[in-house]
Amino acid sequence: MRTGTITRIPAMLEYDFMRNAFAAATIVAVVAGAVGYFLVLRSQTFAGHALAHVGFTGATGAVLIGVSPLWGLVLVTLAAGLGMGFMGEKLAQRDVAIGLVLALALGLGLLFLHFFTAYASQAAALLFGNVLAVDAQTVWTLLALGAISIVLLAIISRPLLFASLQPELAEAKGVSLRLYSVLFLAIVALTTAECAQIVGVLLVFALMVGPAAAAMRMTHAVTTGVLLSIVLATAEAWLGLTLAFYTDWPTSFWITALSVAIYLLANLRRPAAVRA
Amino acid sequence: MTAIALRDVRLTLGGRVILDTITLDIAAGEFVGVLGPNGAGKTTLMRALLGLVSADRGAIQILGRPATRGNPAIGYLPQIHAPSMAARLSGWDFIASVVNGHHLGLPLTGRAGRHEIERALDRVGARALARRPLVELSGGERQRLLLAQALLGNPQLLLLDEPLISLDPRHQAEVIGLVKSLQRELRITVLFSAHELNPLLGAIDRVLYLGSGQAALGTVDEVITGPVLSRLYGSEIEVVRIKGRIFVMSGGHELEGDDHRHDAHAPHAHRHHHPHSGHA
Numbered sequence: 001m002r003t004g005t006i007t008r009i010p011a012m013l014e015y016d017f018m019r020n021a022f023a024a025a026t027i028v029a030v031v032a033g034a035v036g037y038f039l040v041l042r043s044q045t046f047a048g049h050a051l052a053h054v055g056f057t058g059a060t061g062a063v064l065i066g067v068s069p070l071w072g073l074v075l076v077t078l079a080a081g082l083g084m085g086f087m088g089e090k091l092a093q094r095d096v097a098i099g100l101v102l103a104l105a106l107g108l109g110l111l112f113l114h115f116f117t118a119y120a121s122q123a124a125a126l127l128f129g130n131v132l133a134v135d136a137q138t139v140w141t142l143l144a145l146g147a148i149s150i151v152l153l154a155i156i157s158r159p160l161l162f163a164s165l166q167p168e169l170a171e172a173k174g175v176s177l178r179l180y181s182v183l184f185l186a187i188v189a190l191t192t193a194e195c196a197q198i199v200g201v202l203l204v205f206a207l208m209v210g211p212a213a214a215a216m217r218m219t220h221a222v223t224t225g226v227l228l229s230i231v232l233a234t235a236e237a238w239l240g241l242t243l244a245f246y247t248d249w250p251t252s253f254w255i256t257a258l259s260v261a262i263y264l265l266a267n268l269r270r271p272a273a274v275r276a
Numbered sequence: 277m278t279a280i281a282l283r284d285v286r287l288t289l290g291g292r293v294i295l296d297t298i299t300l301d302i303a304a305g306e307f308v309g310v311l312g313p314n315g316a317g318k319t320t321l322m323r324a325l326l327g328l329v330s331a332d333r334g335a336i337q338i339l340g341r342p343a344t345r346g347n348p349a350i351g352y353l354p355q356i357h358a359p360s361m362a363a364r365l366s367g368w369d370f371i372a373s374v375v376n377g378h379h380l381g382l383p384l385t386g387r388a389g390r391h392e393i394e395r396a397l398d399r400v401g402a403r404a405l406a407r408r409p410l411v412e413l414s415g416g417e418r419q420r421l422l423l424a425q426a427l428l429g430n431p432q433l434l435l436l437d438e439p440l441i442s443l444d445p446r447h448q449a450e451v452i453g454l455v456k457s458l459q460r461e462l463r464i465t466v467l468f469s470a471h472e473l474n475p476l477l478g479a480i481d482r483v484l485y486l487g488s489g490q491a492a493l494g495t496v497d498e499v500i501t502g503p504v505l506s507r508l509y510g511s512e513i514e515v516v517r518i519k520g521r522i523f524v525m526s527g528g529h530e531l532e533g534d535d536h537r538h539d540a541h542a543p544h545a546h547r548h549h550h551p552h553s554g555h556a
Contacts, residue, residue, distance in 0.1 A: 040361055041361050041362055042361075043360055043361050154381075154382055155380050155381065156380060157381070157382055157383050158373075158376065158377060158379060158380065158381050158382060158383040159377060159378055159379070159380060161373050161377070161383045162373045162374060162377030162378070162383075164362065165362045165365070165370055165373045166354070166370075166373065166374070168352075168354035168355075169352055169354055169374060169425075170377060170378070171328060171345075172323075172326040172327075172328060172345070172346070172350070172352045172354075173346050173374070173377060173378050174345045174346025174378050175377060175378045216361060216364050217364070220364060220365055220366035220369065220408075220409045221365070221366060221368075221369055222365060222369045222373075222383060223383075223384070225365075
């Protein structure tokens with residue numbers, strides 16, 4: 001027992017499913033940390049949540065027609081993200097309409113599951129995530145999707161930052177607010193679909209919003225903030241997986257608990273500001 | 277050299293005529309105060325100069341060229357927004373986003389960009405302010421920082437949209453003094469919109485007063501008169517001068533000072549087309 005903790009850490013990674021889980025969680029955490037920072041900065045966290053709900057319909061619909069739920073998630077969140085981007089600010093103010101659409105999306109997802117009862121057990125996995133069931137092929141898919149998201153984000157990050165911080169000025173300098181809003185929500189959609197593989201559609205906030213919001217409390221600089229957000233998301237994912245391995249409690253629980261705990265800790269700490 | 281030339285310009289927003297048959301010239305290096313009731317078109321005029329609103333009729337020329345979006349010769353200070361998550365960033369990171377902000381790539385400033393930001397900050401004495409997060413700055417400090425931002429790219433024309441909103445008189449005077457010295461030292465043209473004329477009296481060369489779709493441009497003595505303002509407000513206006521201060525009255529009720537407190541009292545309160553939270 002005494003030497004147990006030391007020797008069992010490599011032991012944890014001797015399992016294929018744990019290696020896959022760590023690989024998948026790392027990829028997703030890096031992307032979620034970076035994309036989440038901009039999501040929080042733009043005060044669009046609700047969009048991430050909304051896309052995830054809509055994604056549930058896509059995933060269950062895909063299962064119903066015999067396609068991998070990941071692709072259903074990706075396609076539907078992407079379509080919804082682009083739609084939200086094109087509708088722009090008009091949509092952001094209609095919280096009742098959005099709330100109803102989200103409820104309908106989850107309801108439809110449930111209906112699809114009902115029609116295909118053989119896969120009903122997937123409901124829990126879709127809603128709350130099941131990272132321990134991720135196979136090697138999914139890891140590669142996540143890597144490809146993650147690379148697309150992060151490269152796209154890197155390409156548009158400068159005008160996106162400008163448009164997010166100072167929309168009027170950015171517009172005056174010739175930056176198309178609509179274009180970057182649409183592109184960004186497409187990236188958010190991809191990221192949401194990826195996060196859902198780890199923590200499920202209901203808990204994407206844990207990976208996309210928690211680390212980014214905590215990072216924003218801890219630093220006033222953009223570059224440091226993005227990096228810190230990535231580090232926090234990755235640390236939460238790794239620690240969550242490890243705790244899940246030893247406690248046998250669900251990984252998603254640990255990741256959400258860590259996400260909330262770190263956010264609260266970041267809020268306790270007063271930002272290092274020098275009052276002149 | 278003419279900084280701004282409008283010829284027979286009509287500006288509309290959502291089918292509503294905001295300004296009509298406006299013809300005016302503003303010379304390079306002038307400091308012009310832009311006044312008028314809420315909805316008179318102060319912001320719309322600035323957006324038209326920036327190329328964000330196109331004229332339905334007539335021609336707008338900026339420094340001899342037609343107004344276009346992304347004109348690097350213009351520095352712009354939009355109205356203040358409500359605080360958001362972005363206000364947690366340091367002043368430096370906030371204003372640095374404008375440097376090459378319209379180019380794709382990572383938001384890294386580079387050495388040349390950093391020098392430019394430092395120069396602009398030094399010019400307004402905001403170097404120390406820029407290290408603090410925006411949320412912790414007072415209104416006056418924030419405006420100083422944003423003025424530095426407007427100077428990035430060495431513009432020849434500054435469009436300042438209501439930079440005095442929510443500032444106390446002391447900070448108002450500070451901002452005006454700063455803009456005045458920038459205008460003199462850099463020999464740039466300044467359009468400065470405001471709700472009240474009095475704080476601007478010592479600084480401006482001319483005043484551009486908007487109202488009822490019309491505009492009057494001239495010195496304070498030429499424009500701030502009963503007949504001219506009566507035409508712009510579409511009602512009987514009296515101008516009263518007390519100890520060097522000017523009061524614009526309508527039926528014994530002061531107009532300018534009340535505009536931003538009671539929108540409904542403004543004689544021509546057109547709806548503004550874009551959100552801004554500056555007015556109560």
